[in-house]
Amino acid sequence: MEGYVESGITVGEVYKTENKTKFTCVNKLIYDQKEHCLNDPNIAEIVKEKSKRKEFFYGIEIPLKMDLNTCLDFKMFLPQMPEFMSIVWTKQFSDAIRSASMAKLPNIQTVSHLTPFIPAMAHISLHRLTQQHLNDFLDLNLNNVLVIRGDHVEEGQEYNYAYEAVKYLRAARGNRLAIAVAGYPEGYTNLQVGPRNKALDIEYLKLKIDIGANLIITQLCYSAEKIIELIKDARIAGITVPILVGIIVPYSFSNYQIIERITGVRLSPEARIEVEQLSSDDTKVKDYFVQLMVRIIQQILEADLGIYGIQFFTLNHFEPVVEVLRELRSKGIPKNSKADC
Secondary structure, three states: OEEEEOOOEEEOOEEEEOOEEEEEOOOHHHHHOOOOOOOOOOHHHHHHHHHHOOOOEEEEEEOOEOOEOEEEOHHHHOOOOOOEEEEOOOHHHHHHOOOOOHHHOHHHHHHHHHOOOOOEEEEEEOOOOOHHHHHHHHHOOOOEEEEEOOOOOOOOOOOOOHHHHHHHHHHHHHHHOEEEEEEOOOOOOOOOOOOOOHHHHHHHHHHHHHOOOOEEEEOOOOOHHHHHHHHHHHHHOOOOOOEEEEEEOOOOHHHHHHHHHHHOOOOOHHHHHHHHHOOOOHHHHHHHHHHHHHHHHHHHHHOOOOOOEEEEEOOOOOHHHHHHHHHHHHOOOOOOOOOOO
């Protein structure tokens, strides 16, 4: 496949022409390894099937910027490729939809370009979203969407809660669309006022599922115990849809601080002290988080919850993710893998 995109992920050979990036999807390593049929790349079904077979798998989430191209060479992930990708919705896209249709947004365009080759999921934030925008999205006949409320809310916006958009999308598309929603092991850290009400958090999550979502992606958390607690509470509440565990690997102390400020999600006080002591050395900080995430993934797999899928929030820094995967292989994850020589 080859074509032009104003901004987005470029796969394979990259070169500039007329201020646009020409990309060629020539890396057949991605596609030859796929066991599922890309005629119907429904990510919820992929997660469900992989989990049923108790196979470790993962996907990658990538943020885009309107004026910056991201080059991703899938060969770095060998020997186990990601099963799917998701493309983040950022505030700049909420600004852009004031004057542009969904089809003109670089993140939506990128999902369309990727879908013939690897299952891809578009994120949609409620910030400034209208029913017409949802109709425009549905007209594109994409297979997967993650609906999030987002960090920004404007008075008078048409949708205020994720379940409202989920309900509309499910009614319009039926079972042909995979609709993912977020699960929050730490609670709604950037929205809640006062002490967290865990029971209410699960009630909100169940509402999103009952209204039509069929996949959960847990959001940032540096504690395996809290992630496991969320999963157990969801199952006790009668939530049976597949769950992916979201994992982030900060690559420096300043990067961790930015994430902490934006999301409100923090390390434990003891762990934060440990990281602060390494803060002058980016490599040591990255290595700390690589080992922390390996332990978290191991604990989740060992908890025997039927959870085998990971969603890496890459921040467009792929080497820390590759290092986590390498460490997991050294520990026999997935079971048929061999440690790197």
